[in-house]
Amino acid sequence: MIDSDVILKVENLSKQYRLGLIGTGTISHDLNRWWNKIKGKEDPYLKIGESNDRSSGANSDYVWALRDINFEVNRGEVLGIIGKNGAGKSTLLKILSRVTSPTLGTIKSNGRIASLLEVGTGFHPEMTGRENVYLNGAILGMTRAEITTKIDEIIEFSGCLRYIDTPVKRYSSGMTVRLAFAVAAHLEPDILVVDEVLAVGDAEFQKKAIGKMQDISKGQGRTVLFVSHNMASVKSLCTKAIVLEHGQVAFAGNVEDSLDYYLNNTMKSSTSLYINEEPNEGSDILEVKVLKKDELADAFGFNESVSVSYKIKVEEEDLSAKLGFKAIDQLERVVFTSNTLLSEVGITNQGTYTIRVAIPNSILLPSHYRLAIGFHIHKKKLIRKLDRLIQFKIEETGSGFETYQKDDMGCVLLDCKWESQNTN
Amino acid sequence: MKDTQDKWLYVISSKHRLIDFNFADIWRYRDLLFLFVKRDIITAYKQTILGPLWYVIQPLFTSVIFTLIFNNLGQIKTGSVDPFLFNLTGITLWNYFKQCLTGTSNTFTKNQNIFGKVYFPRVIMPISVTISNLLKLAIQLLILVGFYIYFLAVQGDDLIFNLIYMWLLPLYVLLMALFGLGIGMLLSAMTTKYRDLTVLVSFGVQLLMYLSAVPYPLSEAKGKFPNLVGKIVEYNPLSQIIEGFRFVVINVGALELNKLIITSIICVSIFLVGLVVFNKTEKSFIDTV
Numbered sequence: 113m114i115d116s117d118v119i120l121k122v123e124n125l126s127k128q129y130r131l132g133l134i135g136t137g138t139i140s141h142d143l144n145r146w147w148n149k150i151k152g153k154e155d156p157y158l159k160i161g162e163s164n165d166r167s168s169g170a171n172s173d174y175v176w177a178l179r180d181i182n183f184e185v186n187r188g189e190v191l192g193i194i195g196k197n198g199a200g201k202s203t204l205l206k207i208l209s210r211v212t213s214p215t216l217g218t219i220k221s222n223g224r225i226a227s228l229l230e231v232g233t234g235f236h237p238e239m240t241g242r243e244n245v246y247l248n249g250a251i252l253g254m255t256r257a258e259i260t261t262k263i264d265e266i267i268e269f270s271g272c273l274r275y276i277d278t279p280v281k282r283y284s285s286g287m288t289v290r291l292a293f294a295v296a297a298h299l300e301p302d303i304l305v306v307d308e309v310l311a312v313g314d315a316e317f318q319k320k321a322i323g324k325m326q327d328i329s330k331g332q333g334r335t336v337l338f339v340s341h342n343m344a345s346v347k348s349l350c351t352k353a354i355v356l357e358h359g360q361v362a363f364a365g366n367v368e369d370s371l372d373y374y375l376n377n378t379m380k381s382s383t384s385l386y387i388n389e390e391p392n393e394g395s396d397i398l399e400v401k402v403l404k405k406d407e408l409a410d411a412f413g414f415n416e417s418v419s420v421s422y423k424i425k426v427e428e429e430d431l432s433a434k435l436g437f438k439a440i441d442q443l444e445r446v447v448f449t450s451n452t453l454l455s456e457v458g459i460t461n462q463g464t465y466t467i468r469v470a471i472p473n474s475i476l477l478p479s480h481y482r483l484a485i486g487f488h489i490h491k492k493k494l495i496r497k498l499d500r501l502i503q504f505k506i507e508e509t510g511s512g513f514e515t516y517q518k519d520d521m522g523c524v525l526l527d528c529k530w531e532s533q534n535t536n
Numbered sequence: 537m538k539d540t541q542d543k544w545l546y547v548i549s550s551k552h553r554l555i556d557f558n559f560a561d562i563w564r565y566r567d568l569l570f571l572f573v574k575r576d577i578i579t580a581y582k583q584t585i586l587g588p589l590w591y592v593i594q595p596l597f598t599s600v601i602f603t604l605i606f607n608n609l610g611q612i613k614t615g616s617v618d619p620f621l622f623n624l625t626g627i628t629l630w631n632y633f634k635q636c637l638t639g640t641s642n643t644f645t646k647n648q649n650i651f652g653k654v655y656f657p658r659v660i661m662p663i664s665v666t667i668s669n670l671l672k673l674a675i676q677l678l679i680l681v682g683f684y685i686y687f688l689a690v691q692g693d694d695l696i697f698n699l700i701y702m703w704l705l706p707l708y709v710l711l712m713a714l715f716g717l718g719i720g721m722l723l724s725a726m727t728t729k730y731r732d733l734t735v736l737v738s739f740g741v742q743l744l745m746y747l748s749a750v751p752y753p754l755s756e757a758k759g760k761f762p763n764l765v766g767k768i769v770e771y772n773p774l775s776q777i778i779e780g781f782r783f784v785v786i787n788v789g790a791l792e793l794n795k796l797i798i799t800s801i802i803c804v805s806i807f808l809v810g811l812v813v814f815n816k817t818e819k820s821f822i823d824t825v
Contacts, residue, residue: 208548210548211651212822213819214549219548220547221547222545233654238579243574
């Protein structure tokens with residue numbers, strides 16, 4: 113045996129879903145499928161179907177949520193699975209955790225898979241905390257004997273000792289989540305599948321949960337598949353990652369390269385230039401550019417000012433339209449808003465305007481940002497909204513914050529007024 | 537990488553054999569089965585005033601009503617046995633079937649939340665329902681024994697318990713369980729996609745009772761409906777089971793061994809078909825439910 117020991121092998125995995133509703137119409141497809149099966153032919157509906165692109169309209173009733181997924185995981189590896197909403201991450205996890213089966217392809221595994229897709233499954237409100245620990249543990253694949261040896265640890269981790277013999281319906285929702293996570297965290301499968309559990313409980317418990325996750329993946333050498341939108345936790349937990357895009361593996365490699373690919377890739381679909389190819393008859397945005405001085409750019413130094421230039425046309429008289437944008441960071445947090453509302457710029461009369469706005473330098477901390485732009489008649493009507501089209505990156509060129517990279521410092525460095533006095 | 541690893545612990549594949557049970561898997565989850573049964577029993581009548589008394593009230597009232605309608609109003613003869621005891625005997629076993637069927641027929645739709653998140657052999661769920669219903673059956677059997685003694689001792693009725701056939705009683709319960717579970721699993725598999733059947737179950741069970749010789753002896757049905765209806769009742773495995781049960785307990789009706797064998801075969805087959813269909817459905821029902 114070579115040093116790498118494959119514990120999970122996914123081959124040509126595909127999953128097809130039917131769009132739309134199930135009703136009287138579906139029975140004809142079912143009959144057709146059954147008839148073909150009897151004749152020994154392939155399912156006729158497997159040939160059709162489109163890749164899973166949420167935004168484009170569908171021509172077919174079938175869609176491939178996953179298509180030809182191939183990857184391998186070695187024992188002890190922590191694999192991150194990243195991708196945009198609807199890229200197929202959850203479907204993949206569902207198949208891995210055997211909740212649903214693939215349409216085509218196979219998964220070969222050399223270990224038991226347990227998933228933390230959502231905690232607290234099967235909790236019964238009428239039963240006590242202790243009874244629920246047993247039931248939930250058994251649902252997740254533990255035996256009673258295993259739970260008995262761990263029950264004290266689980267109760268202690270949850271911090272619910274006082275209420276453990278009280279029915280769960282008397283618990284606060286936070287306590288229920290804590291207890292549920294405690295059970296899940298004490299599972300000892302060969303392969304653990306984790307999806308976004310970091311978002312449970314209060315801040316203190318989240319910290320505990322993340323610590324536990326790190327213990328599981330690092331300390332105990334467990335194989336973990338980790339799905340998250342939080343790039344920071346993917347980066348700190350995972351050793352390898354795959355990027356899913358429209359149900360296909362777009363990139364696979366070590367975690368840094370994958371994150372780079374993912375971030376650059378979302379950049380690629382949106383550039384520093386937007387040209388409206390089908391403008392409205394009336395007023396509309398024609399063009400948006402991100403400029404460094406007067407050149408198009410998508411990467412800026414921390415101490416460089418980001419300028420955004422809009423070209424708009426106005427067809428009506430007395431329009432009193434407003435133009436504004438939101439800056440949004442990678443974690444989908446809105447950083448700030450700016451609007452012509454408070455400025456001297458007025459967009460009222462017919463004509464074509466070029467409006468330029470400068471985001472002051474040395475404020476946005478190094479990261480990726482995107483702009484959501486709105487052109488609207490104040491309090492009346494939205495003329496055009498552009499999102500996920502314009503992006504730029506602030507690079508580290510001396511904010512002095514690179515040492516804190518692991519911590520979340522927010523997005524804005526504010527030049528506050530600091531004063532000091534020697535008071536002896 | 538060499539192909540040294542052709543021995544995988546398990547393989548999830550899109551291709552399924554028709555009969556594809558993983559008994560080892562079910563065995564591994566036996567503790568879960570136990571805990572589900574425990575859960576059902578603990579939580580069944582939480583926050584009710586009468587609690588388990590409901591197990592008692594329901595068959596008693598049904599028997600009283602049946603006695604009034606079928607025996608007093610409808611003049612159905614039950615031999616030398618008091619009609620109330622006759623009805624109670626049938627209803628006790630029938631209730632077990634009914635509860636197994638209705639409890640399992642919505643397995644997928646009722647548990648889609650939990651099934652959508654974790655894997656365990658799905659068949660654990662309907663089996664646990666069948667087992668936890670045994671407790672209700674036991675309580676109702678106690679009532680039956682109570683009334684049996686009452687009619688024997690206080691009323692001085694001449695009741696005959698066919699002691700030599702007592703070994704048949706667990707068999708009848710088992711057959712009821714298999715039949716209820718089999719049909720329940722079939723229905724639950726079908727309701728994942730087409731919900732029409734859930735509507736059918738609730739009143740279908742009611743109708744089925746009248747075709748299963750519960751409120752009358754099989755001989756009455758054969759005598760009064762010599763044609764189609766009589767045949768349906770006669771070949772309905774449920775009437776055979778109930779008739780046999782009554783024969784052992786209160787010596788009403790007759791025991792035909794060949795019919796018992798046929799009934800057993802039918803029950804086992806229905807159970808196996810249900811299991812196969814259920815197993816096939818569990819693989820991807822979550823996409824259609």
